[in-house]
Amino acid sequence: YSDVSKNKLQNQIPYQLPPNAAYIDLSKNAFTGNVPYSISLMSDLEHLDVGNNKLNGQLTDMFQKLPKLKVIDFISRGLIDHPRSDYGEMWLAYRFLQNNKFTGKITMLGDLPLDELNLANNKFTGWIPAKLEDINNLDTDGNNWSKGPAPPGQKKAANAGKGGGGARISTGVLIALIVLGVVVIAALLIIVFFSRRKSYDEEKSHHQNRKSNNNFTPLTSQELSHNPPPPVLPPHLRQESFESSNSVDVKTPQKAPSQGYNKQPPADFAQSLNDNVFASRLNSKKGGAARAAVPYALSDLQSATASFAAGRLLGEGSLGRVYRAKYADNKVLAVKKIDSSYFHDSNKDGGDEFSEIVASISKVHHPNIVELVGFCSEQGHNMLVYEYYRNGSLHDFLHNSGDFSNPLTWNTRVRIALGTARAVEYLHEACSPSVIHKNIKSSNILLDLDLNPHLCDYGLGTFHTRTSQNLGVGYNAPECTTPSAYSMKSDIYSFGVVMLELLTGRMPFDHTKQKSEQALVRWATPQLHDIDALAQMVDPALRGLYPPKSLSRFADIIALCVQAEPEFRPAMSEVVQSLVTLVQRSSMNMKDDLAASRRTEDLDY
Secondary structure, three states, X not given: OEEOOOOOOOOEOOOOOOOOOOEEEOOOOOOEEOOOHHHHHOOOOOEEEOOOOEEEEEOOOHHHHOOOOOEEEOOOOOOOOOOOOOOOOOOOOEEEOOOOEEEEOOHHHOOOOOOEEEOOOOXXXXXXXXXXXXXXXXXXXXXXXXXXXXXOOEEOHHHOOOOOOOOOOOHHHXXXXXXXXXXXXXXXXXXXXXXXXXXXXXXXXXXXXHHOOOOOOOOOHHHHHOOOOOOOOOHHHOHHHOOOOOOOOOOOOOOOOOXXXXXXXXXXXXXXXXXXXXXXXXXXXXXXXXXXXXXXXXXXXXXXXXXXXXXXXXXXXXXXXXXXXXXXXXXXEEEEEEOHHHOOOHHHOOHHHHHHHHHHHOOOXXXXXXXXXXXXXXXXXXXXXXXXXXOOEHHHHXXXXXXXXXXXXXXXXXXXXXXXXXXXXXXXXXXXXOXXXXXXXXXXXXXXXXXXXXXXXXXXXXXXXOOOOOOOOOOOOOOOOOHHHOOHHHHHHHHHHHHHHHHHOOOOEOOOOOHHHOEHHHHHHHHOOOHHHXXXXXXXXXXXXXXXXXXXXXXXXXXXXXXXXXXXXOOHHHHHHHHHHHHHHHOOOOOOOHHHHOOOXXXXX
């Protein structure tokens, strides 16, 4: 349970929120930017309130990944809970997004079973999904909807919903009109009453004056009964009770904590926010709680790898070799043997330093990062045990095409780039202290059966400062003349090179090419903003099956990442947002062509 509302907090919402929170209220502050994508990792989240802030940006798919989410509030209005489906989709009876600065398309809202949707006064573009036309109350006014013929399955803004978003009268406005009508009718009745009363009094006075000017007889109670005083209107019908003719107050229901939320925040919680303790408390959680890494016996790993046989070798890098370990129950793991010469305390077999590395890596948890399963430190051997991905690496898919049935499609390549960017963003901005990877390359991006990317070899940057070997030919940023010169901006450069591989299908350095084309970055950079040249650079394996605008935007992101000056390269969070925008503008279905890119099944994995 976390409630930090009404505290005048500014800047962006912290990337790493309490990971196990079920109830988060950030409303009525002055937060800017967008909702951080780390929200998608909070699997226990049920209620999120970010209303009455200054948020902007685009709506992403982050909320679709929360299986327990029942209530989401962007404008501090109470929303009605609705049970989710068995498929983990987010089922919200109401969604209110009006009066913000959200941009992009709303395609992702088309499949949500909503009863009411308010998108008014934002900066949405594109067309309104035809699936929204059955919503009982739909308001789409005040946006930048596209004009002209709509694509199949979508509608013009004027035709959205029943009667159109612009012509539809919302429930609140309808109530206001009804109440206002009652007031007007009551006012007319009062005017008629007083008019008749005045006429009656004048006639009575004239009759009495004719009898005598000095003979005054007060009205009897019976006469008064025929002329009652004007009625006193209740407060809700008085004209002065309306502060504005175009504003209707909707009372926000009191938040009744659900079962399990009875524990209140500490008494000094609000005060600590003013002392900037909020950030430090969040930072103390960054990187997540360490999961117990399982210790493996050396004899067990020797048996599972056939004594580290050459036939079980998966790959070899600057820090050691990686082997496939297969157990009797068909469980398969990847074992990385680290050369003991890289440890400072070599006389102690690197035990102390290795244990610190294991403890650090155990804290890293992200859907796009390879999970550490266990470790082994015996008889001078130091090994890390990871999850195994039978689809191999991105390098295999791009450059060893003979082993694979089909090339990666364009949508799959964009999805791999986005997933990898999110992994690096997590290392740079969510972990505390920040983790600089120092060895981002296509061979360190593993793919699962659905071709989702998983970054490996993280947390080993300390060793990279002790090796004289080049970390990866073609991946190193210009400023990295030595391994110790690596920084987060160097990681950005290496990631840009990986994106170039996805775009062109070429290796970062290829000695088989003519000299002017051997270094991928040097050859490709001058052509990234030339549309005609760009079309010639694209991987021939794509056979022209890609959206030209998507290709151009992808190239723009690459150009920013591989700039020679590190200070001009963007932060990884900016790269993630740019890729999300690319996906939304292209209306990509990121799973529609998985089968076309899947690797041929390997029977003996």
